[in-house]
Amino acid sequence: MRYLSKHNIPINTTLLLWIGFMVAGCGGQQADAEDGPLLAFGRSAVEAKPPLTAEESLAEQFALNSDSMSWITEYGEVRSGQSLSHILSPFGVSNATLHHIATEHRDLFDVRRMRQGRDWWLFRSAKDSIARQFVYGIDDREYVVFGLTGEKTARRGRYPSETRRGYVQGEVRGSLYQSLEDAGHTTTLAYAMSGVYAWTIDFSRIQPGDQFRIIYERDWVNEKPAGLPRIVASEFLHRGRNFPAFAFDQGEGMDYFDETGASLRKAFLKAPVSFSRISSRFNKRRFHPVLKKVKAHLGTDYAAPRGTEIVAVGDGVVTKASYTKGNGKYVKIRHNGTYTTQYLHMSRRNVKEGQAVRQGDVIGYVGSTGLATGPHVCFRFWKNGKQVDHLREDFPPSTPIKEEAEASFEEACRVLLAEMAQQETDDGPRLAALDQ
Secondary structure, three states, X not given: OOEEEOOOOOOEOOHHHHHHHHHHHHOOOOOOOOOOOOOOOOXXXXXXXXXXXXXXXXXXXXXXXXXXXXXXXXXXXXXXOXXXXXXXXXXXXXXXXXXXXXXXXXXXXXXXXXXXXXXXXXXXXXXXXXXXXXXXXOXXXXXXXXXXXXXXXXXXXXXXXXXXXXXXXXXXXXXXXXXXXXXXXXXXXXXXXXXXXXXXXXXXXXXXXXXXXXXXXXXXXXXXXXXXXEEEEEEEEEOOEEEEEEEEEOOXXXXXXXXXXXXXXXXXXXXXXXOOEEEXXXXXXXXXXXXXXXXXXXXXXXXXXXXXXXXXXXXXXXXXXXXXXXXXXXXXXXXXXXXXXXXXXXXXXOOOOOOEEOOOOEEEEEEOOOOOOOOEEEEEEEEOOEEOOHHHOOOOEOOOOOHHHHHHHHHHHHHHHHHHHHXXXXXXXXXXXXXX
């Protein structure tokens, strides 16, 4: 995997600061320590410290360094059936201390939630071998430190992280997942892309020959990727039309916009399930596979594995969470005075009538209840009381780039497109935005 820039020190900033850094001529090169290399979503760099011993480095990571204390460290992973007592008792930690941790610090972290396979470290004083600090890795980003002597304090902390930048381009062959994997990139990048284009591209309809190129960032903790990649800029050529997306913060948090400054976020998602396939379209004269007769199909069927999450395509209130012989388990949502949606054949519902939902909330799971030949969700869409084909509807975008931010946004797009052009390989796609 190639990176445009790669830093081994913490980074934090915003897209605008990063652009200023790029325009200054720093490009993807490592900057001087006082300049602080900048990335779109990361943190500002700090000056590296002299090399430490392994023990000192580990103690520093958990903020346990002390001029008066040298450490002996023990490391392990939580095994199946192990409790805190199993880990600490062999090192002479008393039952009273174990009880104190389990009861007095339960709000900070409940040690009953320790999971198999998670890391732990024990810090013993080099002078007398007494166990004084215990560290448990809660997840890939957070840990908790328990004092075992004195006041027996406790605190949570976060591992140092670095933000790495990457670029990928390619052509869809089969699925976007497989295409990204073939290009040597994590398939979670496909999830990040589906989030960016959730309002504009139905990923169940992408086809071989569609092209993409992506600049993204990802946090790394202890030399392992943490969390999903974050798209900085991308272009997706779908059915002959280019869909650019640029991350930009105009004071309301990072969001995505096209090259004209229109928001990619719209009133409704394009589909209620991610990376499914359309098995049956809106058709007023469809031959019903169960009833064996011609019957109007006033919805769109998305085939997906049983148990796949079904999400609300927009904000609204659940008006029905029920069952009928034909619909099976279903949910109906009223979004406003104009639009209503319905989701059929669920294996399980996740909401109740009268419940308010937000766009992207999980409302149920794919199944085959009712008149269904296999696991899918039949998605139905009402406009002014009439069922319509949602794939043919054109919904207005949300807040566009504000007038006072237009110049900064245009400069951001120029810099990112130039970066894409620099990274583009000779045999890769050349998409429309560069030719404008």
